[in-house]
Amino acid sequence: MSEYRAWRVYEEDGQFKGRIEALDTDDLPAGEVLIDVKWSSLNYKDALSASGNKGVTRKYPHTPGIDAAGVVLESADSRFKPGDEVIVTGFDLGMNTPGGLGERIRVPAGWVIACPAGLDLRQAMVLGTAGLTAGLSVAALMERVKPEHGPVLVTGASGGVGMVAVALLAKLGFEVEAVSGKANASQPLKQLGASRVSGRDRVDSLPGKPLLKPEWAGVVDTVGGAPLGRLISATAHSGALTTCGMVAGISFESSIFPFILRGVTLYGIDSVEIPLARKADIWAKFAGEWAVDLSPITHETGLEGVGEAVASLLDGTHSGRTVVRHASA
Template identity: 50%
Template sequence: MNSLSTYKAFRVEEKDGEFISTIREILFDSLATGELLIKVQYSSLNYKDALSASGNKGVTRNYPHTPGIDAVGTIVSSKSSKFKVEEAVIVTSYDLGMNTNGGFGQFIKVPEDWAVKLPENLSMKEAMIIGTAGLTAGMSVLRLTETVKPEDGVIVVSGATGGVGSLSVAILNKLGYEVSAITGKETEIEFLKKLGADNIILRKDFEEIDKKPLLKPTFAGAIDTVGGVILDNIIKSISPMGVVTCCGNVASPKLDLTVFPFILRGISLIGIDSQNYPMKYREVVWSKLANEWKTDSLAETCTEISLSELDEKIDLMLKGKLKGRTVVKMEI
C-alpha cells in the first residue's frame, strides 16, 4: 500500500463558469472505492478526455475532476482474489475518467471488474498506444472479419488519421485486407500509406457524392468513426452482404438514409460500444492485439507527452488537428 497521503494529477476545476486545468497534489481520499489501487505508468488522450477537460457535462457531471479513460500500471493494493499486488493491469472505459478520477493521475482506484491483466507480449506503453481507441478498433475489426474476408473486396475506414481509424487501418493491413482510407488531412497521405492504406479518399470528395438512395457498390465493408454524411455515403456504397461498423458521431449523430441498402443489398450495420463491452470479449480482443494483430507500425501512430503538455494536445484534439495516438507518461 502506498504510504503517501497525496499524489499528482492533471486536475480540471470549474471557476466562474470557466474550466481551468492544473497539475496538483490530490489527497488519496479523493479516489473512488474499489478493490484495486493502481500506480499508473501511462495513460493516453482520447476525445472523451478532451471533452471532460473542457467541461462537457455530458461526459463529466461534477468538478473538480481528473480525466483519463485509459490507464496501465501496477497494482499496489488489492482486495481482489483475481489480482495480486505487483501485477500489471490495463483499465479502459467503464466510468474511468468520466465521473471516476482517471488515468491523468499517478494513482487510480477501481473495481476489479474493470481491469484486464497486461498481456505478456505487450509493454505498458504499447498498451496505451492501443488504449480505448485500439480496443474500439479491435472490436470493430473482430465484428467485421466475422463476415467479410480479404478476398471479398476493399474495406473503407473513415477518420483514418484518428486513434481508432489509424489503428484499424494498420490491423486490417496486417490481416491482408485492401484498405481505402478517408481523411480530411491532405498532409497525412504518406502517414496513412505507411500504416497500410492502399487507397486514399479525401473527405471533401466523398462528402460530395450525390444523394441517391443507393450508390455504386464499391466496398465489401467499412469501419466508420465519424458518422453523419460520411456514414450515409459509406452505407450506400457497400456491396451486397457487406458489413459496416460504427463507433463515433463527431460529424453528426444523424443518418439521412432509406432502408434500401439494408433490404436490397442485405448489408449489416453494427454499433460498437467500447465503454461497456463485455469483459470476456475484451480479453479476446486484447489477446489478439498483443499477438496476431500486433502491428509493426504501432509506434508510428504514437506521440509521447508528459502531463504538463496535455493542455496543448487537448486543444489540438478539439480542433481536429491531432493524428494517431497521444500517450501520456506519468513520471513527473
C-alpha cells in the same frame, strides 16, 4: 506513499482549466483495486471532460483519463495481487471517476483486465480506447468480410480509431482506402498500410440515392452522420459496415434497399460498457496475431504536456496517438 500527482481540471469563473497538483490517495473513491498508473493516453473524450462537457463529466474539480495501465498496489479481489500489470479502459473511468491522468486510481475489480503477455503497459496505452474500439470494429467487420471480397474503407482515418483500424486491416491482408479531411494525413496513413488515401469529398460527393454502385466490401466508419448513409448505399452485396463515432452528426438517412436487396449489415460498436471478457479477447489479439506497429503515429508526453495536447484535440490539429508517461514508468 499516499501522495500522488494528477492533471486536474477546475471550473473557474465559467472557464475550465487544468493544472498539475499533488493529491492524497486516501481521497480516491472506494474500489477493490488500487493501481499505480504508469501510462495513460489521450482521447477526444478526455478533451471534452477537460473543457467542461457536462455530458461527460458532471462535477469538478476532476481528473480526466479514460485509459490507464499500471501495477496493482492493493487488491481486495483475489483475481489481482500487488505487482500485477493491469489495464483499465472505459466504464466510468475519467468521466466521473478520477482517471488515468492521475498517478493513482482506485476502481472496481470488474473494470480491471490483466495485461496479456506480449503486450507491455506502454503498448497497451498506445492502443488505448481508440485501439480497443478499432479492434472491436475489425472483429465485427470480419464476421462478414474477408480480404478476398474486395477493398474496405476507413473514415475519419487520421483519428486514433481510424489509424489503428487502417494498420490492423492492412496487417490482416485487406486493401484499405483511408478517408481523412487533413491535408497532411496521406504519408502517415500510407506508412500504416493504406493503399489509397482520399479526402472527405470521396464520400461527400456520393449521390444521396437508395442504392449506389458498390464500391467497398466493408466500411469502418468513425464519423457517423450523413456520410454513413451514403456509405451504406455504396457497400457491396453481403458487405458490412461498423460505426462508432458521431463527429459528423448523430443521425443519418438510408433506405431499406441496401439491407434487403444486398444483404448489407450495419454493426454498432461500443467499447465502454461491453463485458470484460470481450475486452480481454481483443487485448489478447493485439498481444498476438494482431500486433501492429504504431510508432510512426505515436507521440509521448508527461503530465506537463497534457494541456497542449488537449487543446490540439479540441481544435482538430491533433493526429495519431498521444501516450502520457507518469513519473514512475
